[in-house]
Amino acid sequence: MSAFAKTPGWLDWCAKPSQPRFRLPPGAVDAHCHVFGPGAEFPYAPERKYTPCDAGKQQLFALRDHLGFARNVIVQATCHGADNAALLDALRAAGGRARGVATLKRSVSDAELQAMHAAGVRGVRFNFVKRLVDFTPRDELQEMAARIAGLGWHVVVYFEAADLPELWDFFTSLPTTVVVDHMGRPDVGKPVDGPEFALFLRLMREHENVWSKLSCPERLSLSGPPALHGEQRAYRDVVPFARCVLQAFPERVLWGTDWPHPNLKNHMPDDGLLVDFIPQIAPSAELQQRLLVDNPMRLYWPEEC
Numbered sequence: 147m148s149a150f151a152k153t154p155g156w157l158d159w160c161a162k163p164s165q166p167r168f169r170l171p172p173g174a175v176d177a178h179c180h181v182f183g184p185g186a187e188f189p190y191a192p193e194r195k196y197t198p199c200d201a202g203k204q205q206l207f208a209l210r211d212h213l214g215f216a217r218n219v220i221v222q223a224t225c226h227g228a229d230n231a232a233l234l235d236a237l238r239a240a241g242g243r244a245r246g247v248a249t250l251k252r253s254v255s256d257a258e259l260q261a262m263h264a265a266g267v268r269g270v271r272f273n274f275v276k277r278l279v280d281f282t283p284r285d286e287l288q289e290m291a292a293r294i295a296g297l298g299w300h301v302v303v304y305f306e307a308a309d310l311p312e313l314w315d316f317f318t319s320l321p322t323t324v325v326v327d328h329m330g331r332p333d334v335g336k337p338v339d340g341p342e343f344a345l346f347l348r349l350m351r352e353h354e355n356v357w358s359k360l361s362c363p364e365r366l367s368l369s370g371p372p373a374l375h376g377e378q379r380a381y382r383d384v385v386p387f388a389r390c391v392l393q394a395f396p397e398r399v400l401w402g403t404d405w406p407h408p409n410l411k412n413h414m415p416d417d418g419l420l421v422d423f424i425p426q427i428a429p430s431a432e433l434q435q436r437l438l439v440d441n442p443m444r445l446y447w448p449e450e451c
């Protein structure tokens with residue numbers, strides 16, 4: 147029993163994911179996943195917009211091993227607000243096999259930042275998705291970006307495609323590497339060569355410090371089919387968007403499961419089949435190596451590269 151009542155309609159993560167058919171390259175990194183609680187140990191934040199099921203570090207590490215990943219990048223989930231305790235606990239338990247992206251308040255002290263760095267945090271997440279977070283003034287974010295730049299960290303941004311024009315000046319003023327979550331959430335019902343996605347491609351083309359995660363087909367897809375029941379060609383409508391980014395910027399892309407998949411409404415993917423989605427977007431061994439190993443290692447474990 148969880149210590150918290152889940153948001154009505156909440157879909158729990160897939161308890162028995164299939165064994166992927168796609169063999170991940172040795173050293174592959176799941177560069178976008180979360181931990182939720184468990185709530186009894188790491189309470190969810192009072193300001194949260196949803197209450198999830200528990201999804202703790204041991205369950206994440208078991209999934210990592212089952213799917214064949216070597217490492218994780220754990221991204222602070224909004225249900226924990228700026229309390230990074232569950233994230234830091236997971237990083238410390240991972241034995242060097244996980245790095246983290248935290249959420250910060252401007253009141254964070256230099257000593258706290260140093261402790262986070264020692265635990266494995268290498269980035270801060272700025273979230274602009276209105277259903278997930280309250281507004282934070284841009285000057286506060288600028289101030290935090292300047293502080294973490296000194297630690298060699300980067301900024302991860304989560305926003306929806308329609309908001310990119312308004313966020314453009316802010317993003318392009320950031321002094322660090324900027325990693326975009328889930329390809330900037332394109333509307334895949336619109337053409338891949340249409341003006342909305344072109345703006346996102348332009349952001350990456352004109353700003354070599356901008357990277358993208360090619361993650362979350364299960365969230366972006368409108369017509370599926372979902373990664374369920376052995377489906378080997380899931381989320382076909384997302385494939386052209388991810389391929390386009392990978393082909394244009396193969397040295398600046400990452401991939402992650404997004405486990406435990408917060409806020410999905412119509413299905414919960416089989417994570418084994420989500421791994422089988424990867425060769426649809428990265429068809430060659432060379433692209434798979436960059437997407438899953440070389441790029442995340444360069445960003446999160448540069449001392450090993």
Ligand SMILES: O=C(O)c1cc(C(=O)O)oc(=O)c1
Nearest residue numbers: 222223224225278327408409
């Ligand atoms: O689209 C979402 O609901 C979502 C939420 C969170 C979070 O709550 O942190 O993270 C994600 O990567 C995606």
